[in-house]
Amino acid sequence: MRLTGPVLLVASLTLGLGCSAAQAAESGSSSPTPSTTVTIPPDTTDSGGLSPEEVQRQVARAEILRQQILATSDDMAAAMTKVEEAAKKANAALQAYSEASTEGRDAREKAKTQADIADALQERLDQARSELREWAVSAYTQGGPLAEQLGYLDALSKEASEASNPLQDLNYLTDNRIRSVDDIRQVAVAQKLASMNAEAELGKAEAAEAKAKKAKLKAQGFVQQQQSALDELRTAHAEHVTEAGPLAGLLLGTGDADAIAASERLTDALAASNVSIKDLRLTPCTDASGVFPNGQIPPSNLCPMVGSSDEFLVPDAAAAFNAMSKAYAKDSGQLLCVTDGYRSYAEQVAVKAARGPWAATPGTSEHGLGRAVDLCGGVQDYSAPAHLWLVQNAALFGWFHPDWAAQGGRLPEPWHWEYAG
CATH class of the missing domain: 1.10.287 (Helix Hairpins)
Structure with missing residues (x-):
């Protein structure tokens, strides 16, 4: 035991x-006596x-x-x-x-x-x-x-x-x-x-x-x-x-x-019967808002993603992701692994050139709206614990896995997740 x-x-x-x-x-x-x-x-x-x-x-x-x-x-x-x-x-x-x-x-x-x-x-x-x-x-x-x-x-x-x-x-x-x-x-x-x-x-x-x-x-x-x-x-x-x-x-x-x-x-x-308890609090890094063309969001309207030094999302998406990543850390001992967040138009062009049909046409990617992430650390495997954790918990934080990226979808990408708002 x-x-x-x-x-x-x-x-x-x-x-x-x-x-x-x-x-x-x-x-x-x-004060006991000797005889007591x-x-x-x-x-x-x-x-x-x-x-x-x-x-x-x-x-x-x-x-x-x-x-x-x-x-x-x-x-x-x-x-x-x-x-x-x-x-x-x-x-x-x-x-x-x-x-x-x-x-x-x-x-x-x-x-x-x-x-x-x-x-x-x-x-x-x-x-x-x-x-x-x-x-x-x-x-x-x-x-x-x-x-x-x-x-x-x-x-x-x-x-x-x-x-x-x-x-x-x-x-x-x-x-x-x-x-x-x-x-x-x-x-x-x-x-x-x-x-x-x-x-x-x-x-x-x-x-x-x-x-x-x-x-x-x-x-x-x-x-x-x-x-x-x-x-x-x-x-x-x-x-x-x-x-x-x-x-x-x-x-x-x-x-x-x-x-x-x-x-x-x-x-x-x-x-x-042990069950972990998750923190659902969301706190955006800024209240800056606005609608911008795909891939042309100014840096002042982006927030960092926890666990990454160079990946960003729009404020509400970043806050939701950070809360989700911290909840994942409570269960696994580590934050979610991130490879990509927001992509500028120039970055989309470069990604398209490198990945061809596996990448969205520049100017149409959800990454260009600052509301999509590509993850690593096991998430890229449909059967890995990290991916299964997201399947069960991501919706709590407003994140979802699009059906086109699902296993058996037209473009299987277990690592790609999007924020609905």
Whole structure:
């Protein structure tokens, strides 16, 4: 049997208390006479000051507690199954949230582009209409612009063989005006189409953002479910330690064979139910914010990643990652290993040149948004403990593994993880 630190400490204290009790019994009289002797009951010298009956009561209580721990273990196993299921659902929901958010941003950009096109066409349409209006007024009040009238006079002043055909000239001028009218009609149609496209893209953006919000709430629900399951485990663990630890130490200090055996059984059951407790606090290094083109985030809007001296993320992603890495360190003894965080556009170009189809097109990488990491230290192996830890716990911190990078995905990358927000 291997005793934990707290149990050993309690056992030591219990043994000490047992000795003190025996000494107090031996010195029960402050000034005993030579003829006075203090008799120590033989049934308490080997039990740390406890009577045989009390030892048996404590042994019985230890057995009840052991059975309760074993029974609770089944409940904890079921709770852990729920945790794993919730983690998978949360991962999918966070990915849906991330994709919907990106879709919403793209749709709004397209809507703005279409709106700008519509505004430009409206200006062109207004100008064409103004020119046609001026021509119509001139034709109605003066028979047409002076240049056109001079053209008719020139034709009439010449010989028929030298003069141009007035009807042909008139047809030419008329055709020009008809083309102007057609241009106006085409511009009007294009402007209307651009306006409709802008409205459609805006509708897409609003729908995508509503979808993103729904997905985010769904993800939060799964995370809360997971956290609730962890809280149950934490409560059970605390209750076991509170009673079982001191009781195991007390029984060990009695020296009684049955009590020691009960202490060992109880300690083993307690060790089997041990659960680590994670720190979920997030603290960004800065409150700087802003929307920047992919790969063009200024250094003032980036925060360092714990355990790395030269890798950064946007503030909220960095804070979430750092909390996750510290939680991982509590369970494994080391921080998460990082190879890549934010990538500038130039870095994306270099990575694309080196990795070819295994890297995103520059300007489209999640790394360029400061919301993706590439990890090492075992995470790059789907079956390694580090990767499995992330699968179960990453969603608690807002991180997920995209399905395209999953085992069997179109581009398997166990090391690549993204932050949903």
